[in-house]
Amino acid sequence: MSANSPAAAVVVLAAGEGTRMKSATPKVLHEISGRSLVGHVLAAARELNPENLVVVVGHERERVREHLAAIDPETRTAVQEQQNGTGHAVRMGLEELGGQVSGTVIVVCGDTPLLTGETLKNLSATHSADGNAVTVLTAEVPDATGYGRIVRDEATGAVTAIVEHKDASEAQRAIREINSGVFAFDGELLADALGKVRTDNSQGEEYLTDVLGILREAGHRVGAAVAADHREIAGINNRVQLSEARRTLNDRLLERAMLAGVTVVDPASTWIDVTVSFERDALVHPGTQLLGATHLGEGAEVGPNTRLKDTRVGAGARVDNTVADSAEVGPQASVGPFAYLRPGTRLGVKSKIGTYVETKNATIGEGTKVPHLSYVGDATIGDFTNIGAASVFVNYDGKDKHHSTIGSHCRTGSDNMFVAPVTVGDGAYTAAGSVITKDVPAGSLAVARGQQRNIEGWVARKRPGSAAAKAAEEASREAGSEG
Numbered sequence: 001m002s003a004n005s006p007a008a009a010v011v012v013l014a015a016g017e018g019t020r021m022k023s024a025t026p027k028v029l030h031e032i033s034g035r036s037l038v039g040h041v042l043a044a045a046r047e048l049n050p051e052n053l054v055v056v057v058g059h060e061r062e063r064v065r066e067h068l069a070a071i072d073p074e075t076r077t078a079v080q081e082q083q084n085g086t087g088h089a090v091r092m093g094l095e096e097l098g099g100q101v102s103g104t105v106i107v108v109c110g111d112t113p114l115l116t117g118e119t120l121k122n123l124s125a126t127h128s129a130d131g132n133a134v135t136v137l138t139a140e141v142p143d144a145t146g147y148g149r150i151v152r153d154e155a156t157g158a159v160t161a162i163v164e165h166k167d168a169s170e171a172q173r174a175i176r177e178i179n180s181g182v183f184a185f186d187g188e189l190l191a192d193a194l195g196k197v198r199t200d201n202s203q204g205e206e207y208l209t210d211v212l213g214i215l216r217e218a219g220h221r222v223g224a225a226v227a228a229d230h231r232e233i234a235g236i237n238n239r240v241q242l243s244e245a246r247r248t249l250n251d252r253l254l255e256r257a258m259l260a261g262v263t264v265v266d267p268a269s270t271w272i273d274v275t276v277s278f279e280r281d282a283l284v285h286p287g288t289q290l291l292g293a294t295h296l297g298e299g300a301e302v303g304p305n306t307r308l309k310d311t312r313v314g315a316g317a318r319v320d321n322t323v324a325d326s327a328e329v330g331p332q333a334s335v336g337p338f339a340y341l342r343p344g345t346r347l348g349v350k351s352k353i354g355t356y357v358e359t360k361n362a363t364i365g366e367g368t369k370v371p372h373l374s375y376v377g378d379a380t381i382g383d384f385t386n387i388g389a390a391s392v393f394v395n396y397d398g399k400d401k402h403h404s405t406i407g408s409h410c411r412t413g414s415d416n417m418f419v420a421p422v423t424v425g426d427g428a429y430t431a432a433g434s435v436i437t438k439d440v441p442a443g444s445l446a447v448a449r450g451q452q453r454n455i456e457g458w459v460a461r462k463r464p465g466s467a468a469a470k471a472a473e474e475a476s477r478e479a480g481s482e483g
Contacts (some may be wrong), residue, residue, distance in 0.1 A: 006124040007050040008103025008187055011093035014038050014110030015058025015080040020238045026060040027236065028110040029067055032246040033253065034273025034291060037236055038064070040113035040249075042072050043274075047117025048106065048124060054096050055110065056080050056089045085205025086181070087197045094191055101187030104128065107208065109181040111236045113245055114252075119227055120182075126225040127184035133220030134190070134212055136162065137182040139230035147178035148209055150224065159222045162209035166202045177226075179209060180233035184225075189215060249274075262296070265303075279315070297331065311341070314349075327359075330366070348383065361401075362393075365408065377401075378420060382408030388432065389414045407442065 018027025028038035035043065038055065045053055053072075057064045058080040068075050078096035080089045090107055094100065104124060108115065119137070127135035136159060138150050144165075149172045151161040162179045163172050193214040197206045216222045227233055236242050253274060254267045261280030264270050272290040282296040285303030290296070294308045297315035302308065304321065311324040314331035321337035327345035329335055334352045344361035347353060351364050354371035362376045365383035370376055372389035378401050379393045385406055393404050394417050402420035406412065410424055413432035424430065425442030434448040459469050 006104065006121060006128070007048045007106045007184075009052040009054065009097055009101045010045040010048060010050045010106045010108065011090055012038065012041055012045065012053070012055040012108050012110050013086060013089050013093075013181075014064060015056050015061075015083055015089055016111075017059040017083075018111070018237065021236075021242075022239075026064055028064065029060075030236070030242055032113055032242065033249045033271075034275050035113070036067060036071070037113045038068070038110040039071050040274075041108055041110050041115060042068075042075065044115050044117045044120055045106070045108060046072075048120055050106070051103075052076065052097055052101070054078050054093045056093045058083055058089075085199075085203070086208035087194055087206030087210065090190070090208055091194045091206070094187075094194070100191040103187050105185045105187040105190055107181075107183045107185065109235055112181070112233060113236065114232045114234060114248055115182070116232060119232055123182065123184050123225045126223065130223045131221060132184070132223040133186050133215045135184040135223045135225055136212065137180040137184075137227055137233065138177050138224045139180060139227040139233050140176050141178055141230045142176075144173070144176050144178050148181075149173065149175040150177040150179060151175070152177075159212065159224050160216065161213055164201070164207065164209065178233075180227065181235065182233065183208070185211070186220075189220060193218075270303075306336075342377075379404045379406065379418075381406040382410070382426065384408055385410040386412070388412050388416055388430075391416045391418070394419045 014028045016027060021027050029036045054076040055068055056078045061079060065077050068077060076096055078092045080092045104127060106120060106124060123135060123137050146165050148162045148164045149168055150159060151163055151172060152158060153160050190211065193211040196214050197210045199206055201207060212222050231248050234245060236245055250271055253272050254264050254270060257278050258264055260278060262278045263283045265284065266286035269286045270284055270288050273292060275293050276290045277295045279296065279298040281299045283301040287305040288303035289307045292310040294310060295312045296302060297313055299316045300313040301318045302313060306319055306322050308324045310326045313319055313329045314333060316332040317329045319329060319335045322335050322339045324341035326343035327341035328347065330347045330349045330351060332350045333347045338356050339353045340358040342360035345359045346363045348364055348366040348368065350367050352369040352371060353359060356373045357370050358375045360377040363380045365381055367384040368381050370387040374387060374391040375393060377393050378395040385408060391412060395401050404418045404420040405423045407424055407426035407428065409427045412430045413434060415433045416430050417435040419435065419437045422436055422439060424440040427443045428440045429445045430436055430440065431447040434446060436446055436448055440446040459472050463469050
């Protein structure tokens with residue numbers, strides 16, 4: 001084991017089906033706060049800097065393996081063909097590592113997303129300092145139903161056994177200190193003891209917890225490290241527990257952000273992922289979701305009712321009632337309300353995307369404004385240009401997407417259609433209602449609309465007796481009397 005590594009190996013148990021989730025998705029692949037359950041566990045385990053990390057898979061193994069390869073390619077996997085208990089699962093994990101590991105082996109469950117690296121480090125440090133053969137992470141919980149109980153020696157307080165709920169007596173079920181399912185083992189002693197585990201229990205399975213008794217009977221020391229917060233060890237078995245864990249983790253993330261200088265107006269209605277980052281004095285209004293690799297710059301203001309995914313918001317920018325995905329909002333830019341920034345959107349310094357505007361694969365320059373009711377797709381717009389209301393960049397011909405370019409200091413009229421590919425030069429103007437199909441030279445005025453023709457008396461002839469005809473007749477009488 002390397003000098004800076006407190007663990008020779010970490011074994012993650014993730015083979016179970018999780019039937020109580022009632023889902024087609026394997027339990028450990030359910031997500032909270034931007035990571036799968038097993039992804040959270042791996043992130044905590046990596047803080048130990050283990051020499052080896054192996055995940056024991058079983059149910060839907062190929063889906064789980066594919067996910068692991070995407071989030072942590074250096075993770076190894078071992079297969080538990082039949083779910084014959086936690087002891088059997090750990091044996092499969094050790095076989096992947098050669099059958100025996102010299103040094104500390106940490107065993108964790110793949111469905112404990114609130115477990116922190118700090119707690120694992122404390123477990124490993126306690127295990128080493130006390131010279132234990134095995135150290136179990138425990139916690140005292142308000143309701144211990146379903147958990148294995150920690151049985152201690154009344155005189156010394158040493159751990160004498162872990163009794164599964166199904167096998168516990170009434171007196172043992174009254175114990176509130178529980179087994180977390182997280183252990184630190186001496187690797188060589190673990191491998192030997194696993195070979196002695198029996199299956200004469202109510203489930204006919206190999207319990208990992210039996211290793212404690214085996215090692216204790218052999219004269220080895222068995223100890224415990226108590227988690228500071230019992231919620232860390234909570235396993236997820238159904239959607240209710242998944243929701244509770246999501247709330248707890250979100251509160252933890254928001255607290256960290258606020259202590260770092262972020263103002264969160266209403267934590268109860270604000271949700272963020274573990275991968276979100278902030279700079280000081282960012283302000284988050286109620287009803288906001290910040291997902292993926294979203295980053296808020298210094299003094300940025302986001303919300304209310306905003307959902308940002310993988311989006312960077314520059315210093316001093318304002319994003320209001322907006323949905324954005326893989327976009328970049330420049331410093332001091334203004335977005336919304338009711339805007340939609342799709343992937344590839346890049347907004348320059350002090351630019352503006354206004355109400356009911358959608359952008360996609362669009363680069364919009366410094367100080368440029370798209371204030372109202374427009375779609376900008378596959379386009380580049382220069383600096384200090386104004387795009388008129390109800391403009392559409394017509395980028396799709398039914399087969400391919402095409403690009404449009406609008407220069408700097410342009411003024412385009414309302415209700416313009418820019419039929420790509422087309423270029424409007426610097427300083428050019430386009431008239432309202434124009435359909436721009438040809439390039440516009442710099443400094444030109446483009447007018448692309450039919451000549452207006454008024455057909456007098458059409459309503460009276462074609463819609464006689466209608467409300468419109470009566471209104472027109474009354475207007476004519478009034479005009480005549482004034483004349």
